Amino acid sequence: MDSALIVDDHPVVVGAVRMVLESLGYKPVHVASSGVDVVPMIRAHAPKLIVLDLKLTGFGGLEVLERIRTIGLDCKVVIFTSADPEHYLMRCRRAGAMAFVTKSAAMQQLQSAIKAVRSGYSFFPELPVNNAGQSDASRDERESIASLSTREMEIMIKLAQGDSNKRIAQAMSLSHKTISTYKTRLMLKLGVSSLVVLREFAKRNGLF
Structure with a gap:
């Protein structure tokens, strides 16, 4: 069994x-x-x-x-x-x-x-392809999210949820310096100026 x-x-x-x-x-x-x-x-x-x-x-x-x-x-x-x-x-x-x-x-x-x-098959729902109702800003944000690597995505969500660099580093078995580097890179990639704005960005896009 x-x-x-x-x-x-x-x-x-x-x-x-x-x-x-x-x-x-x-x-x-x-x-x-x-x-x-x-x-x-x-x-x-x-x-x-x-x-x-x-x-x-x-x-x-x-x-x-x-x-x-x-x-x-x-x-x-x-x-x-x-x-x-x-x-x-x-x-x-x-x-x-x-x-x-x-x-x-x-x-x-x-x-x-x-x-x-x-039975050896995959099972994935179809995603809507019509973006007509989305604003340019919304499309830009979704494209920015799509450009993130898996690790960037994970760290971004943890930061948006309020986790500290130290806590994220411990949870992901990474150094504090590495998390700081990811944080800076994420801010630039997503065009956000602070963790408060990052949280709003993540929440607005349904990431947590």
């Missing part, structure tokens, strides 16, 4: 996802609440499937995906998140995820995604 790993820090979500996985025959079902714990748990339990949230403590979900791919761990990943698919879907796909389901969808959609992935 195939095992699975849920990576999410919300107990209610974990309970609901566990029910879906167990109904599909996955057993045992392991749980990690922090991105830092994912790689060690994959190595310890060798799950065939991972249901991964993107909004995590420690490493974010994008960083976790990158690490799984870089190390070459053999597991299929389904993203199950409240993060805006417009900013994250293609990033997740490029990083090796096989499915993307938003938490606002019915649990049946998660079940369908898991079935598809187990």
Whole structure:
């Protein structure tokens, strides 16, 4: 019987996802609440499937995906998140995820995604392509976000949420100086003048 790993820090979500996985025959079902714990748990339990949230403590979900791919761990990943698919879907796909389901969808959609992935197929919703209703400023902001690397995206979100350079450095196993460099680069790339403006930028674009 195939095992699975849920990576999410919300107990209610974990309970609901566990029910879906167990109904599909996955057993045992392991749980990690922090991105830092994912790689060690994959190595310890060798799950065939991972249901991964993107909004995590420690490493974010994008960083976790990158690490799984870089190390070459053999597991299929389904993203199950409240993060805006417009900013994250293609990033997740490029990083090796096989499915993307938003938490606002019915649990049946998660079940369908898991079935598809187990059978070797991908499961991604179509994104709207009509930008007619967006202002030039809004399009510029979204293009700026799209230009960020995975690590830049993760650090930007942590900064916008109010984490200090020291705390981010500890969570991501990086030096304080490295985070300071990323912070300066992000300010220039996004055209923001302060952390307050950065927070407004991130919130306006649904990044947290």
